[in-house]
Amino acid sequence: MVFKKNIGDLTVIRNLRLNQRHFLLELQSEKPFPVMLPGQFVQAFVKDAPVTFLRRPFSIHAVNFTQNILKLLIQIKGEGTRHLSTLREGEKLNLIFPLGNSFTIPHTKEVLLIGGGCGVAPLLFLAQFLNQQQIKPSILLGFRTKDDIFEIEEYSRYGKVFISTDDGSEGEKGLVVDHSLFQKERLPFKKIYCCGPEAMMKFVDRIAKFHHIDCEVSLENTMACGFGVCLCCIAPTDKGNERVCTEGPVFNTKRLAGW
Amino acid sequence: MVFKKNIGDLTVIRNLRLNQRHFLLELQSEKPFPVMLPGQFVQAFVKDAPVTFLRRPFSIHAVNFTQNILKLLIQIKGEGTRHLSTLREGEKLNLIFPLGNSFTIPHTKEVLLIGGGCGVAPLLFLAQFLNQQQIKPSILLGFRTKDDIFEIEEYSRYGKVFISTDDGSEGEKGLVVDHSLFQKERLPFKKIYCCGPEAMMKFVDRIAKFHHIDCEVSLENTMACGFGVCLCCIAPTDKGNERVCTEGPVFNTKRLAGW
Amino acid sequence: MAELAINIAGLNFRNPVTTASGTFGYGEEFLDFLDPDQLGGIFVKAVTGKNRDGNAYPRMAETTGGMLNSVGLQNKGIDHFCREIYPKIRNFNTNIMVNVSGSTIEEYMTVAERINELDDIPAIELNISCPNVKLGGMAFGTVPAMAREVTAAVRKVYHKVMMVKLSPNVTNITEIARAVTDGGADVITLINTLLGMAIDAETQRPVLSTITGGLSGPAIKPVALRMVWQVHKAVPVPVIGLGGIMNATDAIEFILAGASAVQVGTANFIDPQASIKIIRGIEEYLTRHNISSIRELIGALRTDV
Amino acid sequence: MAELAINIAGLNFRNPVTTASGTFGYGEEFLDFLDPDQLGGIFVKAVTGKNRDGNAYPRMAETTGGMLNSVGLQNKGIDHFCREIYPKIRNFNTNIMVNVSGSTIEEYMTVAERINELDDIPAIELNISCPNVKLGGMAFGTVPAMAREVTAAVRKVYHKVMMVKLSPNVTNITEIARAVTDGGADVITLINTLLGMAIDAETQRPVLSTITGGLSGPAIKPVALRMVWQVHKAVPVPVIGLGGIMNATDAIEFILAGASAVQVGTANFIDPQASIKIIRGIEEYLTRHNISSIRELIGALRTDV
Ligand SMILES: Cc1cc2nc3c(=O)[nH]c(=O)nc-3n(C[C@H](O)[C@H](O)[C@H](O)COP(=O)(O)OP(=O)(O)OC[C@H]3O[C@@H](n4cnc5c(N)ncnc54)[C@H](O)[C@@H]3O)c2cc1C
Ligand SMILES: Cc1cc2nc3c(=O)[nH]c(=O)nc-3n(C[C@H](O)[C@H](O)[C@H](O)COP(=O)(O)OP(=O)(O)OC[C@H]3O[C@@H](n4cnc5c(N)ncnc54)[C@H](O)[C@@H]3O)c2cc1C
Ligand SMILES: Cc1cc2nc3c(=O)[nH]c(=O)nc-3n(C[C@H](O)[C@H](O)[C@H](O)COP(=O)(O)O)c2cc1C
Numbered sequence A, B: 001m002v003f004k005k006n007i008g009d010l011t012v013i014r015n016l017r018l019n020q021r022h023f024l025l026e027l028q029s030e031k032p033f034p035v036m037l038p039g040q041f042v043q044a045f046v047k048d049a050p051v052t053f054l055r056r057p058f059s060i061h062a063v064n065f066t067q068n069i070l071k072l073l074i075q076i077k078g079e080g081t082r083h084l085s086t087l088r089e090g091e092k093l094n095l096i097f098p099l100g101n102s103f104t105i106p107h108t109k110e111v112l113l114i115g116g117g118c119g120v121a122p123l124l125f126l127a128q129f130l131n132q133q134q135i136k137p138s139i140l141l142g143f144r145t146k147d148d149i150f151e152i153e154e155y156s157r158y159g160k161v162f163i164s165t166d167d168g169s170e171g172e173k174g175l176v177v178d179h180s181l182f183q184k185e186r187l188p189f190k191k192i193y194c195c196g197p198e199a200m201m202k203f204v205d206r207i208a209k210f211h212h213i214d215c216e217v218s219l220e221n222t223m224a225c226g227f228g229v230c231l232c233c234i235a236p237t238d239k240g241n242e243r244v245c246t247e248g249p250v251f252n253t254k255r256l257a258g259w
Numbered sequence C, D: 001m002a003e004l005a006i007n008i009a010g011l012n013f014r015n016p017v018t019t020a021s022g023t024f025g026y027g028e029e030f031l032d033f034l035d036p037d038q039l040g041g042i043f044v045k046a047v048t049g050k051n052r053d054g055n056a057y058p059r060m061a062e063t064t065g066g067m068l069n070s071v072g073l074q075n076k077g078i079d080h081f082c083r084e085i086y087p088k089i090r091n092f093n094t095n096i097m098v099n100v101s102g103s104t105i106e107e108y109m110t111v112a113e114r115i116n117e118l119d120d121i122p123a124i125e126l127n128i129s130c131p132n133v134k135l136g137g138m139a140f141g142t143v144p145a146m147a148r149e150v151t152a153a154v155r156k157v158y159h160k161v162m163m164v165k166l167s168p169n170v171t172n173i174t175e176i177a178r179a180v181t182d183g184g185a186d187v188i189t190l191i192n193t194l195l196g197m198a199i200d201a202e203t204q205r206p207v208l209s210t211i212t213g214g215l216s217g218p219a220i221k222p223v224a225l226r227m228v229w230q231v232h233k234a235v236p237v238p239v240i241g242l243g244g245i246m247n248a249t250d251a252i253e254f255i256l257a258g259a260s261a262v263q264v265g266t267a268n269f270i271d272p273q274a275s276i277k278i279i280r281g282i283e284e285y286l287t288r289h290n291i292s293s294i295r296e297l298i299g300a301l302r303t304d305v
């Protein structure tokens, strides 16, 4: 599927601080949105930041197509995200969107979504989308600690939510792959969608492969352009080096070399 | 005289737009001010500006030593000044100050101040200072047009103000050197202080030399450091190349080579 | 209306703004953002003799006012270019120029010879300046005798406009420029990227898999301008300038320094419409300064006192 | 408390942070901002044989992430230095090193010989890399044989620690590094400025009176890091690294790449306390990473996969 790419200023209508390291940007467009699917991302231009030079990629967290509102869930990492965290209502944010491919529509209703850290971002949009396909996924979210948790009610609207924290302060203690969901001989899932740190995704994929569950992951990468021309964002696949921003960011782990 | 240089954050307590191209920044210090004299300047750090790299020099426009308030009068020229024009109350501005030498105390009461464009900036502080020495200077201010004029009431508190505009929309029409003040055989001034574009200052100096009037000018220059270490800000004087930021910015025109 | 058209080595350009190799894909990727037919030309990305996978990830590091890349000439080779890419782009109504790369003189010759057969490619840009492959062009671009040799060899098999793209990583750029002019270059383009390096202090590792990479973006503009100025004065052939051009003012600086045309590179990543905005900005500049043709600005830097 | 002290060619440094020649005056100008005795050392500005007025104004242009300068070694000459400056700075309790510049081998020798007599100057930095004077050092710094010759000549008359500062405007920095090592350099410092140019599109003139000038600041950091890394691997003598260091992270990157110490240059203009903040930042880094001495970091870049 080919998506028409847009470039333009969106207006910040809300900048909500979720906790010390995360915030939620609600952006409104004057023009109607194009088709956008879960797993796709935007490239945001950080204006007036002395250090950042390139755009910054963020997954589409949620979309309201009737009101032309797009949400980004952002973790403060460095200068670029710190700067975006200071955006005020009414200010503009220039985006190129939508970029990349998307999660595929599953051929099953037994679906599990797994997110870690700010890798949870694209899963809300995905859960919403699955609901529209009459699928209520299970959603397993991993956080470092209780204080990092946010928006559980949002996810709960679309499926059953399970939580794990590294320190056990909420939900089960440990990594997502330690969760009791997986402590069974046969898992009740036929499809896993996963997004988070690479190490976590590889762990999840190992479980998926062991249980012969189809698994799609959204890869991390450092990107210069985000729309396929610089060839900086490469992942080795069964077809050689492919562009994470264009052939990805979502890959079926079957296709990833070295996984 | 040696001034102790300070570096620190001052708080913006007012940012007043005077007209399309000029604004007035009022900055308050928590610490008491050091000695500062008219003609001296500050080096301001433009935070969060993607293009500006070096600090920007601005003359001290006025000082309130009891309330620790320092005023800068700034003309929007490029990225740096545009950025400063958006500072809001409560934000911080990092300054190195006071820098450079100062206008000297005149040995006469027959004093004329001449300013053109935003070269008027140091003259308010100078006029205030002269008043403290029981001197009421004449003040000749040149602007492009009526709409560019500002703060005349302020200057009027310290001396008699004359105005010229390029287009004659206020005061006399023409350049400051065309002003009727100078259309006399003998001028009633023994000292001229002048600040503005170099071409203007050279014109004024020619009049001053013709009438044997002592003349001090504040030189324009592009500066990297502002405190005497980079040697980028040079003016040719009777002692060779001198640093405008340290031996200047104020020079008696007698000492300037080529004037 | 000011005149933007120029002619470089017999080739007509609608305007002096082109896009740099490796930063514009094959042009297709930009169709959602701009109309390529408005551009002066497009330099498509490097084509080599055979398929190349390029370097391992990570290939990119952001730096102050720029970026490092170590893509390493990833492309599917000349056969694939002729068969799959060329048919899709040949009908763009602008000059499509191919960046020709290789590890040996023979490879350069093979690729150039094949491109010579393609009717709708009026020029090649010989890339003797890629810092990101072991046996890549950069060695050719830093030794005058080798630069001359590879240029002369390709000259024998390539009969249209031959541009040669120089590496800035040299002591004396005019020496290299003279060597490729002697070798038969019709046009010199410069600069390619500066060799640089980035380190992640936290992990204590290089950011790039290749340790070093090529620096591009506004950080390098002063070096690029200087080299364009030096080469413009040193050789009789026209120069195409690039390196950190972000806006029309930058482009005009290069033209004043002696560039007959410019290429927009890294700027495309940040604003895919940058090249079009630069064309409009040049037009405005000419109008504002009452200059009737861009040609009057080429090398017009005023250095009298 | 992590150990910051290092020893370079027999000379003890309290910490690896020094200030770069031409950006720190003679140290005195910074007394309102910092205590020089906290620094690892100070490289005072270039001293030549005779008084030099330097170049005409304008000498400075701001660029993206950096600046160009064309000061041109303005200084009052070696006599004035010995008579007027030395007595004022000799009692700073830190290493005061003098940047020695010239147009001829004889001039370098004369200056070095005079400085050899000054008890409280433990080292010189031979500047064979200034791009801003016609017969300035840069010619010496770009041709290996000349670099070797001037180094060897000064080595004969200078008997304390001799550092040689290299120009980055070369094809092969390791070649020059080897040449000055052969010539007797105890330490190599790099990099000096990159040759660049700025143009004012509105006036259509060069910004600098000299047309070209030296580029410094974070824009050049990737190039500087790369050269420090290359030279560290190529020669046995210690390296002092600089080029765009603005904060402690930058400094640590240079040390990881192989620098035994660093110099803070242009950053002093923007924050005159930058050098002191960098010392504190390095201390914090070592503590956070549980590293007992800065010496463990020198050249410790991890390049295994
Ligand atoms: C397709 C895609 C979707 C993404 N979606 C989201 C999202 O929805 N929410 C969110 O918070 N973040 C997301 N990210 C990550 C986000 O782009 C980075 O965190 C951001 O660019 C960091 O910018 P910065 O200037 O704050 O930090 P920087 O100063 O640039 O970097 C800080 C640290 O983060 C590392 N880093 C920076 N960018 C990346 C990257 N792309 N991948 C891995 N490590 C990186 C750097 O190496 C550095 O150590 C996504 C990344 C990609 C590629
Ligand atoms: C000692 C001193 C005192 C000053 N006092 C004041 C003051 O009180 N109020 C005020 O508005 N301005 C003052 N200036 C000028 C002010 O510093 C510049 O206008 C400002 O730095 C421009 O910054 P920018 O980023 O907005 O413009 P830039 O983008 O840096 O420059 C815009 C244009 O202005 C020119 N320019 C920039 N800086 C200077 C300079 N220092 N001298 C001459 N031309 C320059 C540039 O060449 C360019 O063409 C003073 C300058 C000096 C040296
Ligand atoms: C990601 C990337 C890939 C590049 N690939 C090529 C290439 O294949 N061939 C080439 O000659 N130059 C290549 N370049 C260099 C650019 O064409 C250009 O010379 C350089 O980036 C300087 O210009 P800029 O600062 O405007 O980007 C590449 C640059 C970048 C950033």
Ligand SMILES: Cc1cc2nc3c(=O)[nH]c(=O)nc-3n(C[C@H](O)[C@H](O)[C@H](O)COP(=O)(O)O)c2cc1C
Pocket: B230, B231, B232, D020, D021, D022, D023, D045, D046, D069, D071, D073, D099, D127, D130, D165, D191, D192, D193, D215, D216, D217, D218, D220, D242, D243, D244, D245, D263, D264, D265, D266, D267
């Ligand atoms: C204004 C200025 C003057 C300089 N003068 C000298 C000098 O006299 N001798 C010298 O060896 N280097 C001189 N340099 C170069 C610096 O010492 C340093 O090598 C260069 O600026 C790169 O480091 P930085 O990016 O940290 O500034 C000068 C640099 C600047 C900016």
Ligand code: FES
Pocket: A222, A223, A224, A225, A226, A227, A228, A229, A230, A231, A232, A233, A243, A244, A245, A246
């Ligand atoms: S980020 Fe440029 S190709 Fe993917």
Ligand code: FES
Pocket: B222, B223, B224, B225, B226, B227, B228, B229, B230, B231, B232, B233, B243, B244, B245, B246
């Ligand atoms: S601005 Fe640096 S010496 Fe004057």
